[in-house]
Amino acid sequence: MPDLLAARSQMAMSLGFHIIFAMVGIAMPVLMVVAERRWQRTGDRIYLDLAHRWAKGTAILFAVGAVSGTVLSFELGLLWPTFMEHAGPIIGMPFSLEGFAFFTEAVFLGLYLYGWERISPRAHLAAGWAVAVSGMLSGVFVVIANAWMNAPTGLRWVDGRAVDIDPIAAMMSPAAFPQVLHMTLAAYAATGLVVAGIHALPLLRDPRNAFHRRALSVALLIGAPAALLQPLSGDLSARFVAHWQPAKLAAMEGQFKTERGAPLRVGGWPDEAAGETRYALEIPRGLSLLAFKDPGAEVKGLEAFPRQDWPPVAIVHVAFQVMVGLGSFMALVSAAALWLMWRQRELTRHRWLLRALVLAAPMGFICTEAGWVVTEVGRQPWVIYGLMRTAEAVTPMPGLIVPFLVFTSLYAVLGVVVAWLLYQQVLRSPQTAEEDAA
């Protein structure tokens, strides 16, 4: 394995691992405080049990997220020292702010987890909200840093280095708002729906189980609206890409030729050598319409860019199809669930909905991983879009396959242990029927 590929693989693996814990760390505290609030208001002990269990899950996931995030902050330099040497002063600002947000999150999570008996119920709930808000802000700041890599602002690039830098302008990259919105919604949608799916499964067998019914209602409250809004936010992101990263858009859509009235391709396999995308279902003028709000608009194909500036087309296209396909399913299921909840129908009577929720459970995380593949692989061959190539940024350290394999094995073990622990500590269901709970 060439060193550049090993470094990219290690970074992708580390980010792909960390993102799951980071997302849960953003959204889980909201579920936990909603459950605690409901307990405080209604006195229903099941909500307290839920808050305890979710807090325990958050504790396990937050710890792994914290240490895997530390690994990433070092890996930026261990793998990409030249990138950091140039970009550090420009995008260090959001990382510094993220540091404080993460600090706040860690402090209040400690208070929340260990403070049930030590601080007042009000202070405890407030600590939970502080965790939720600072967790969200951590994510926002990190995504702002990534957005700059897609649309670098706040600098002039002269002779291979940045001059006249402006770190505030760098935080205002045109990519920042669409990416932050898309990722924040993703965290709530994926986490909410995975929890909903996990509790929908036992409800198929035991629809009267009060514990799972309450868990499902809180999880849908957080996850479903986010999943429903996500396609709109995705449209905003796609229009950003169309405008600022036309080569990425062409790869996402498998668009090789520059044309007016370009079709939207659903599925298909891009053949880079032949320069065409086969087996796709084509919706005439769909891409021009979606990307530029004009069915006759010209869409630049990959042919408009030098061959060495193409991202890997097939990976980006397939990842994009996966994200859009699964995301659409999540949005539909969420719309149905919200409709039934709004009409005050009993969700557990609709077995098809429970089945669809079980099916949707892992989809949010698959979508997120696929979405980051689109963002990151689609930015290749650049690490700073249009300015610095990834190959220029990599460390001169040889044998990078070794750390790649070591960290991959380490994370594989951690992943298995975390999954087992969550099953043990959080998911195993208590047996409380609705009548007993009353």
Added chain:
Amino acid sequence: MTAGLGPAELVAGCALVALTAYVLLGGADFGGGVWDLLASGPRKGRQRALVAEAIGPIWEANHVWLIIVVVLLFTCFPAAFARLAVTLHIPLSLMLIGIVLRGAAFTFRSHYGAGHGEAGDAGAGTTERWGRVFAIASAGTPVLLGLCVGALAAGALPVPGRAAFHATFVAPWLTPFGLGVGLLTLALFAFLAAVYLTVEARDDDLREDFRRRALGAAAAVFVAAFGTLGLALLGAPLMGRGLTTAPWAPALHAATGAAAVTAIWALWRRRYRLARVAAAGQVSLILWGWALAQYPYLIPPDLTIRAAAAPRITLVLVLWALAAGALVLFPSLIYLLRVFKREPARP
């Protein structure tokens, strides 16, 4: 040195403060793991329980100080960060594995068995195994951190790309002086943890256990500190010279010595709160001695704080961000420590 203090020096000072906080707080959490590893005698289980109780609510917050140091380094001194990350790739990667295993294993241990899932005998065995991982990672990570600091302090980090693999990626950190600093770091962390635990123990037997451990660790610090100074004179002449001949050296050594003697005397007389203050002072002074000895260099012998610094606009913005962040952070941290580190009621 005549250039005076600019934003670069201020940020470097903030990074040193953050590093000091990491050593005093996060370091003690690693030291706690060392005492978990070395738990012995009739109160073995209770020693481990005290360590877990002391670390549980705060280790993640304490850990963030390290991230602050890293972020300050890559934002404000990117040239230094890049060179450290390239030449110390191997020990930093090993240290990260230690950090991951320590944090993850501690959390896994805390959540196995206890709580909703009745894990039974299998659960107890697993808890013990994660406890071992936590303890061993806690003992190994400080040594690796010390190795990296030692390589930096020795002024041995090459400019990458000019030498062979061994000379660039191994030789700078795998030295007797580096190992000395590694062991000194381990001894300091264990010393801090034992001293803190004398304050946090709730009964006299346990307090005596950690008093003896603190005194033992103080002896280990003494040996490691003088051993490292000797190795510095042999293998890290810049550091050795700074620590022995600089005009501030006698005053610094006198202050460090006074703090060390106070800590030992206070432990001997069972004045634990005084011992805690003195021990923290002693460790901080050792850290600052290193910083002073290599000032104005960030990476001796050729990269100064000024030369490595980011453009002024970045430094100024980061200083503002630090000020704003501190306004949120310090009240929160004080609240956290007040809730969990309140004086145990005297019997």
